[in-house]
Amino acid sequence: MAEQVTITRLGAKADGIAESASGPVFVPKVLTGETVTIERDGSHARLVSVDAPSPERETPFCPYFDECGGCATQHMKHGFYQTWKRDILAHTLRQARIEAPIEPLIDAHGEGRRRVTLHVRFPERAMHVGYMAPRSHRIVEIAFCPIAEPGLKERAPVVARAIGEHLSAARKPLDVQITNTQTGLDVDVRGHGPLKDKERLSLIDLAASLDLSRLSVHGDVIVERRPPAIVMGRASVVPPAGSFLQATRLGEETLASLVTEACAKTKRLADLFAGWGPFSLRLAEKSEVHAVEFDQGSMTALDKAFRATPGLRRIATEARDLFRRPLLTPELNAFGAVVLDPPRAGAEAQAKQLAVSKVPLVVSVSCDAATFARDAAILMQGGYRLERVIPVDQFKHSPHLEVVGILRRGVAKKPSRRS
Template structure:
């Protein structure tokens, strides 16, 4: 049954929140101050209409907004969006007693997302290709994605549809990851399982028809027509199939700029959770680097790129699961700075080892405010001081934000404990 409510505030995931007799009601795509008509779905609601709009409301630029689950904030004016996103991060840090002023939000959308993962599903007799609707397994069919780089906006859905037609006989759910690299499109398909010889040949032929740089299934390369390379500083890195990549090129460059500036006086730096080297290869322009990563293929790609780049400082590498085997105190004590960029789970075990070490500087990069706050609180409790926090907005139109924290050892506090 439809009813009318007034939105009082925004939640951390961009939902409008109305205070009702039965508790907070979460209304996607509604803004504070708006009067809206909704239909309840438990603690959430479906937005039927905006009856009294906010002056901060904007017209979404994507025709799929509100159906597709990829974007959550296209209905917000830009300044309001930035203030909400920065305020949400500030609140999370305050809850963890990390009360350092935030630097201004860095807009790192650039040309757009350079990787899309499209879902191919067969819930009925028709093939559906697109993104999942929010909190649903329903696929919203799309023919373009305007937040992607131009090379992906229309081409990625076309590629996913062609692959779905080729592999659709078994009606298996497929996920098609398409990455824009300097040599074309790099495509990895998940969900199908091993291919028979006939299907392999058909897929190899399809890669030629689509002019793909590389095509892989579950990370196994079927055909590499051109090396899927990206330039990092002076290095050319051939990406492993399906490997981690920062969402936007400008995002990677913005994060790296902060990391390099923080480490500029260092002589030997550890780059933990290094991936293919977006920080390590840039740091090695002037600093010796030890890069540690659990993904063997990513480490191999980093090693190849470093060897092929003239005049870098020493780059050493190590394949190691830092969740199970964090660098220990004697190992850490050989570095004068540590950079760490873990997955969303954070780096709790590594933070505890850093507390026990003599490392004077930690640069913590994170895509999750909650685990960033947890790990930073551990470091602060052990004598580090959080000097600066930089929000980097490479996940535009979503609630997510990349964070860089600069932490230095509080020497005075540490000495006072020893006296």
């Protein structure tokens, strides 16, 4: 049944919140102060209409916005959006009882996402290719994605559909990850499981017809027609199939610039959760680097890129699970700085070791404000001061935010943390 409500505030995921007798109701794609008509589904609701719009509302540029779950904020005017996103970080730090200067939000969207993941599903006898609808497994079919880089915008759905057709006999739900590299598209397919010989041969032919650089299934390379290269500073890296990559080129460059600027005077440092080198390869232009990452394939790719790039200082690589085996105090004390770039779960175990170390500088890069605050609080309790907090917006049109924190120890001023 439809009902009319007023949105009182926005949540951290960009949902509007309306108060009701039964508790808060979460409504997507609305703004504070708006009167809207909704249809409830428990504590969540579907937006039927905006009856009294906010002056901060604007028309979304994507024709799929109302249905697609990929973007959440295209209806916000730019200034309102930037303030809201920065305020999420400020609120999270306040909840952790951390006072620190938060710098202006850096727009790092650039030309758009260089990697997208499209879903291929086979309900009944049809094939659907696109993104998921909000809070649903229903596929919103798309012909193009306007927030992707030009080389992906229209090609990604074509590639995903062609792969779905070639693997349709199994009728398994597929996730097709497509990355735009310097040498063409790098595609990794998840969900199918082991391939039969006939399917492998079919995909090899398909990769040629689509002119893909590389095609893999669950990280198993089916064919590599050209090494899918990613430029990082002076170096060129061929990443392991399906491995992590920052969402936008400008986002990666911005984060790396902030990290290298902070570490500019450091002779020897550790890059923890290093991936396959977005920071290490740039840091090595001036400093000796010890790079640590759980995945051996990433360490091999980084080492190969380092050895192929003249003029870099030494990069030592170590495959190690930093969640279970963080670097211990004696190991950490050998470095003049430590860079942390963990996954969304953060680096709690490593932060606890750093808190009792003598490392003078920690640069923390995080894709989750809550785990950033938790880890920063641990470091501050150990005597570090949170000197700078820089929000970086490479996930534009979504609630996700990158955060760079610069923490120093050995300063006269006590850590700025409220009791």
